Amino acid sequence: MHTSLDSSTALQSKLLWAAVAVLGAVAFAIVALNRGEAVNAAWLVVAAVCIYFIAYRFYGLFVANRALGVDAERPTPAYRHNDGLDYVPTNLYVLYGHHFAAIAGAGPLVGPVLAAQMGYLPGTLWILAGAVFAGAVQDMTVLFLSTRRDGRSLGDIVRAEMGPIAGTITGIGILLICVIVLAVLALVVVKALVGSPWGTFAVFCTIPIALFMGVYNQFIRPGHIGEMSLIGCALLLAALIFGKTVAETPTLAAYFDFKGETLALVIIGYGFVASVLPVWLLLAPRDYLSTFLKIGTIALLAVGIIIVRPDLQMPAVTKFIDGSGPVWSGSVFPFLFITIACGAVSGWHSLIASGTTPKMIENERQIAFIGYGGMLMESFVAIMAMIGASVIHPGVYFAMNSSAGLIGTTVEQAAQVISSWGFVVTPSELAEVAKNVGETTIMSRTGGAPTLAVGMASILSSFLGGPTLMGIWYHFAILFEALFILTTVDAGTRVLRFMIQDLVGNAVPAFKETASWTNNLIGSGLSVSLWGYFLYVGVIDPFGGIWTLWPLFGTANQMLAAIALTVCTVVLFKMKRQRYALVTIAPATWLVACTVTAGLEKVFSPDPNIGFVSHALRYGEALAAGQLLAPAKTVAEMTRIVVNDYIDATLAAVFVLVVVATVIYGLISIRKALASPQSTAMEIGFAGAVAGARNA
Amino acid sequence: MPDLQDLFDRSARAASATVFWTTRAARLMIGIPDYETYVAHRRANHSNQPIMTYVEFLRERQEARYAVGKGRFRG
Numbered sequence: 196m197h198t199s200l201d202s203s204t205a206l207q208s209k210l211l212w213a214a215v216a217v218l219g220a221v222a223f224a225i226v227a228l229n230r231g232e233a234v235n236a237a238w239l240v241v242a243a244v245c246i247y248f249i250a251y252r253f254y255g256l257f258v259a260n261r262a263l264g265v266d267a268e269r270p271t272p273a274y275r276h277n278d279g280l281d282y283v284p285t286n287l288y289v290l291y292g293h294h295f296a297a298i299a300g301a302g303p304l305v306g307p308v309l310a311a312q313m314g315y316l317p318g319t320l321w322i323l324a325g326a327v328f329a330g331a332v333q334d335m336t337v338l339f340l341s342t343r344r345d346g347r348s349l350g351d352i353v354r355a356e357m358g359p360i361a362g363t364i365t366g367i368g369i370l371l372i373c374v375i376v377l378a379v380l381a382l383v384v385v386k387a388l389v390g391s392p393w394g395t396f397a398v399f400c401t402i403p404i405a406l407f408m409g410v411y412n413q414f415i416r417p418g419h420i421g422e423m424s425l426i427g428c429a430l431l432l433a434a435l436i437f438g439k440t441v442a443e444t445p446t447l448a449a450y451f452d453f454k455g456e457t458l459a460l461v462i463i464g465y466g467f468v469a470s471v472l473p474v475w476l477l478l479a480p481r482d483y484l485s486t487f488l489k490i491g492t493i494a495l496l497a498v499g500i501i502i503v504r505p506d507l508q509m510p511a512v513t514k515f516i517d518g519s520g521p522v523w524s525g526s527v528f529p530f531l532f533i534t535i536a537c538g539a540v541s542g543w544h545s546l547i548a549s550g551t552t553p554k555m556i557e558n559e560r561q562i563a564f565i566g567y568g569g570m571l572m573e574s575f576v577a578i579m580a581m582i583g584a585s586v587i588h589p590g591v592y593f594a595m596n597s598s599a600g601l602i603g604t605t606v607e608q609a610a611q612v613i614s615s616w617g618f619v620v621t622p623s624e625l626a627e628v629a630k631n632v633g634e635t636t637i638m639s640r641t642g643g644a645p646t647l648a649v650g651m652a653s654i655l656s657s658f659l660g661g662p663t664l665m666g667i668w669y670h671f672a673i674l675f676e677a678l679f680i681l682t683t684v685d686a687g688t689r690v691l692r693f694m695i696q697d698l699v700g701n702a703v704p705a706f707k708e709t710a711s712w713t714n715n716l717i718g719s720g721l722s723v724s725l726w727g728y729f730l731y732v733g734v735i736d737p738f739g740g741i742w743t744l745w746p747l748f749g750t751a752n753q754m755l756a757a758i759a760l761t762v763c764t765v766v767l768f769k770m771k772r773q774r775y776a777l778v779t780i781a782p783a784t785w786l787v788a789c790t791v792t793a794g795l796e797k798v799f800s801p802d803p804n805i806g807f808v809s810h811a812l813r814y815g816e817a818l819a820a821g822q823l824l825a826p827a828k829t830v831a832e833m834t835r836i837v838v839n840d841y842i843d844a845t846l847a848a849v850f851v852l853v854v855v856a857t858v859i860y861g862l863i864s865i866r867k868a869l870a871s872p873q874s875t876a877m878e879i880g881f882a883g884a885v886a887g888a889r890n891a
Numbered sequence: 892m893p894d895l896q897d898l899f900d901r902s903a904r905a906a907s908a909t910v911f912w913t914t915r916a917a918r919l920m921i922g923i924p925d926y927e928t929y930v931a932h933r934r935a936n937h938s939n940q941p942i943m944t945y946v947e948f949l950r951e952r953q954e955a956r957y958a959v960g961k962g963r964f965r966g
Contacts, residue, residue: 277936279929281955285919292916418946420923421914474957475950482956483921490920551922689957 542755590620
């Protein structure tokens, strides 16, 4: 009886998976092979979702059960250290939400938008393949390693498994990634708010709203988090709606109409204040608002895409596949894989997966659902961003994402230049979009966020509110992105400050005392000056900043992923599970190849559009000859370009060195592991270091 | 109409379960675990030691989320 029941369920299950596979293949063929006519976004969604299900069932579970050897009998840190606070056994779905909210950042929303310059197909393929074979494997494996080590951080794991020198190198890598991530994310916000009184007003309002929420929760009605968040959201919406009036009233608009330089300084100052103030006053309430808004908006966008099912207007592949694109420079390999970092694979996630999540896992069997499944959801967010960028007119897309140095500053110039690229667009079409979203101009709003906002506004307004609400939706999207980017900037500045205090504290022990106000002020000052420098340089960069800095950001993020996957590989060897090590070796090799090639090209490429050094030499020679090269207009701008080029080249070179050094230490550790007859992994808890041997 | 009554009851139960789990998930997203679980843990394992009040618990968790080496991002 039982067997016949089991076999009939097994058959049903097989048929179901076969159906999913066929549906996915059909949808994917439509997306990938269709030429000439517009493809509906629904096919992209169906293809992606089918691929995620199949990948989870047939690859994610394989990696978890066979390669990592999760052990359902082994008590997790949540049980061994249960304190009701940090270590708490937590319901699987609740923890999934926690983990997803922690990994979901601005990256998956911005990277795909920038990658759309090559058409939607190359980026989509990388988002899917990258998530399935690299990103999700990394997140899950790091989560597994940390769960077996009492929830230790990635830095600690590298130190324990690969030695103190490798640990220090990783530490430097993490510090650099923080600096460049904060600078580039802040730059995205600046680019979105320049000359936009509506957006600027709404985003500035989040500060007094957060302060009010902080005081409310601390003194007026302590403990009513939900109530406080609802009031905050209501105030935020009021600010968003009133922003329209501000933008339409010239006397008010003048107060919120800023140049990029001013905005950059305001954000730097704000980052300093937020890092110094107690967390309950500003940081925590903003974090609460941005988390809820982020999850809500992602859900809303998913619903919007499913209901509206817009056509993709961007071609599957554009002529910029050759690397001559105006949004960012460089060919498909390695730069596409650098441009889309989060969404395909993100080193940042390895810090989260070795953060709070491993302390709350109930059972090792849940690692696949949370680690692998969480990343698949993040990848889906990236697919939605790709859809958002592809549903708008390609001419509008290029007008928004090319710097003024390339397309000029008037709609007539821009329409002419962009039409000459083969994306026919009229000046009135460009002006129309700006008017619809309630802005004076949409030209050269680089950084991805405004483009996505236009895409989201066109999707959301076609099922909620119609064209009249287009402006509200556009600024809602800008507000949502700016809010959670600025929350990352606040939290990141604090983290950076602690890292600097820790690093400097090795030389000056008194500096390690985090409670000291002097240390707090100095540490915060150092922290904001580090990322603030790159932010300011990005803002005044005549090339528009994103064009120059985004490849560095991507390289930094992928560098960390390469480090994380290297330590995962080392541990598989130490556990004597090397016969499965290909699951991490393959993505690690790919990421090392991408980051090292990208880093070296950024330093040494003779093409001044790609190589920082050759670019610096070209501008240096022109400067010596007394010439000015576009887009620079003064000698000072020329000098600035040269100096920035050398700093960026140095940074790219350091990234390459960090990756190469980590790989060398990885190989040394693997050799040692192979020489030992039993498991040498430093696991903590049940069965201790012999767990690997037992499983071998 | 017993069927309708049954349907109402089941819907009400499903709705309250959804609210219960959504609230928990939303709280944990901002770094606040379950207070009842904490109290139960303290009662069972540290019965003669003080238990934080709900507000103390919230503040402790808020500090911990952004603290050195404990919070979301660590080196």
